[in-house]
Amino acid sequence: MDELRVVVVDDHAMFRSGVRAELERVGAGRVRVVAEAEDVPSAVRVIADHRPDVVLLDVHMPGGGGPEVIARAPGATYLALSVSDAAEDVIGVIRAGARGYVTKNIAADELVDGIERVAAGDAVFSPRLAGFVLDAFAGTIAVAHVDEDLDRLTEREREVMRLIARGYAYKEVAKELFISIKTVETHVSNVLRKLQLSSRHELTRWASDRRLI
Numbered sequence: 537m538d539e540l541r542v543v544v545v546d547d548h549a550m551f552r553s554g555v556r557a558e559l560e561r562v563g564a565g566r567v568r569v570v571a572e573a574e575d576v577p578s579a580v581r582v583i584a585d586h587r588p589d590v591v592l593l594d595v596h597m598p599g600g601g602g603p604e605v606i607a608r609a610p611g612a613t614y615l616a617l618s619v620s621d622a623a624e625d626v627i628g629v630i631r632a633g634a635r636g637y638v639t640k641n642i643a644a645d646e647l648v649d650g651i652e653r654v655a656a657g658d659a660v661f662s663p664r665l666a667g668f669v670l671d672a673f674a675g676t677i678a679v680a681h682v683d684e685d686l687d688r689l690t691e692r693e694r695e696v697m698r699l700i701a702r703g704y705a706y707k708e709v710a711k712e713l714f715i716s717i718k719t720v721e722t723h724v725s726n727v728l729r730k731l732q733l734s735s736r737h738e739l740t741r742w743a744s745d746r747r748l749i
Contacts, residue, residue, distance in 0.1 A: 540567045540655050543586060545579040545605060546594040546617075551640070555592065555617075555647075563648035575599045576608065583609040589655045592617045593634065595625045596691060603632035615654045617647070622698060622748050624686055626665050636660030685746075688730040696723040700736055701743035
């Protein structure tokens with residue numbers, strides 16, 4: 537098999553460097569990173585310039601995120617590679633046209649295998665995430681309703697919402713997101729108001745019902 541040409545799209549330079557190094561170490565002769573991009577406009581440019589076999593694509597980035605990249609560069613083969621394991625992120629990028637979705641804790645050899653599989657036309661998912669897609673197509677998850685609810689929240693409010701729903705204390709959320717406890721309190725208040733919920737308990741139930749935690 538010819539060496540597969542890969543573009544890595546992520547807004548964190550250190551992560552892009554790490555992925556490149558791991559693919560060079562484990563996938564030498566099988567995959568090669570030909571370019572990197574840090575946001576939607578740069579991703580669209582490098583995809584057009586390099587025409588890679590596979591694009592490793594983060595979900596959340598400046599300028600619209602992974603689905604926006606796919607919409608603006610629709611001819612490529614995309615494998616989402618994200619820290620998020622939330623149902624709406626998985627479903628959203630798959631609906632946009634990605635061939636698979638894996639989380640950033642994937643082992644390097646598994647990532648190389650995933651790249652080769654999506655290049656060959658297969659769909660690739662981390663085990664837990666495949667269930668989200670199956671449930672969405674089966675109608676178990678009301679995707680349109682989830683999207684409508686989450687559209688009311690900012691990206692930071694979504695991050696806070698998930699952590700609070702998973703049982704994190706305000707102090708733990710602040711440490712995880714590098715923000716102050718008072719800022720966490722403000723975000724939680726905004727989330728509850730926008731979703732018309734009255735307590736953390738209701739928020740946890742709301743998020744659990746929608747497969748967001």
